[in-house]
Amino acid sequence: MELIGVIGGGTMGAGIAEVCARAGSEVLVLETRQEFAEAASARVVASISRGVAKGKIRQEDADAAISRVRVTLDIGEFADRDLVIEAAPEIEALKYEIFGKLDEIVKPSGILATNTSSIPVIKVARATTRPEHVVGMHFFNPVPVMPLVEIISTLVTSPESAAAVTDYAMNTLRKITVQAGDRSGFIVNALLVPYLCSAIRMFESGYASAEDIDAAMKGGCGYPMGPLTLLDSLGLDVALATTETLYAEFAEPHYAPPALLRRMVEAGRLGRKTGRGFYNYT
Ligand SMILES: NC(=O)c1ccc[n+]([C@@H]2O[C@H](COP(=O)([O-])OP(=O)(O)OC[C@H]3O[C@@H](n4cnc5c(N)ncnc54)[C@H](O)[C@@H]3O)[C@@H](O)[C@H]2O)c1
Known part of the structure; x- marks a missing residue:
């Protein structure tokens, strides 16, 4: 895999x-408007430049990497891509439209991957005539820092397609890969969400303070941050949406969104990004 396409030049x-x-x-990146294309290029350059400033990337490697990324507004340019990774907004109808177009344009051997967090990969695959060549590649934010990629095979993904993207993620990108089934939450969110919900319920019941819940999990389990600090960083709206998706899939009580999480989102207390969540950042 040498020619890579990326759909959407946002955070992911x-x-x-x-x-x-x-x-x-x-790498060819697709954006929808000239100003978004410029913002996408600027994001890549800024992040690589931070790596140079920290001494993690040599200047000549940075220049070479930047020269290998091009942003376009024309999906027609994706015909020759070996692998296209879609990272457009989490809107089902938009993803179906994008996969339908990619299916028409990208060469038949090209593999199409989605970075979706919650939409079943099979639904995206069925928007194409090559569902055996469609996989999930779930990266974590920030992508240059977080080592994991979850590889998701649907019921019809071919073992060869899953093996090819796994090989690319492991041996070219030097990421850690895990294989997961096509279920909501894959591995990480399926385990993380009940833990975060339990922390909210513990706080909501008055059993312990936010500070003590976080200090306990940092000091007792060696986690880099406590669950309520993590929720504030993720954004409580994002956490609520993820919890609702998991609850809709499994209807198990440990995925049920705690009432306090809903009330905080309704109150606009979304965490760090609004200045107030479980903690006050103002
Ligand atoms: N942000 C995270 O922490 C995270 C982590 C893992 C997975 N994801 C998933 O990754 C995907 C992208 O999330 P994000 O946080 O990068 O979103 P984002 O809003 O930061 O970026 C989306 C980008 O897609 C562009 N876009 C919109 N419509 C498009 C189209 N038709 N064609 C091409 N580009 C288009 C937008 O202009 C924007 O730049 C979502 O499916 C999300 O669930 C996000």
Whole structure:
């Protein structure tokens, strides 16, 4: 896999484009408007430049990586891509439309991957005539820093397609890969969400303070941050949406969104990004 396509140059798409380019791939990124295209390029350049400033990337490697990323507004340019990774917004109808178009344009041997967090990969695959060549590649934010990629095979993904993207993620991008089934939450969110919900319920019941819940999990389990600090960083709206998706899939009580989480989102207390969540950042 040498020619990579990335759909969407936002938070995730720019990060994916960066790691692919730094690993030596030629990367084409699709955006929808000129100003978004410029913002996507700027994101990649800024992140790579931070790596240079921190002494993690040599200047000549940075220049070479930046020269391997090109942003376009024309999906027609994706015909020659070996692998296209879609990182457009989490809107089902939009993803179906994008996969339908990619299916018409990308060469028949090209593999199409989605970075969706919650939409069943099979639904995206069925928007194409090549569902055996459609996989999930779930990266984590920030992509250049987080080592994991979850590889998701649907019931019809071919073992060869799953093996090819796993090989690319492991041996070219130097990521850790895990294989997961096509169920909501894959591995990480399926385990993380009940833990975060339990922390909210513990706080809501008055059993312990936010500070003590976080201090306990940092000091007792060696986690880099406590669950309520993590929720504030993720954004409580994002956490609520993820919890609702998991609850809709499994209807198990440990995925049920705690009432306090809903009330905080309704109150606009979304965490760090609004200045107030479980903690006050103002
Ligand atoms: N942000 C995270 O922490 C995270 C982590 C893992 C997975 N994801 C998933 O990654 C995907 C992208 O999330 P994000 O946070 O990068 O979103 P984002 O909003 O930061 O970026 C989306 C980008 O897609 C562009 N876009 C919109 N419509 C498009 C189209 N038709 N064609 C091409 N580009 C288009 C937008 O202009 C924007 O730049 C979502 O499916 C999300 O669930 C996000």
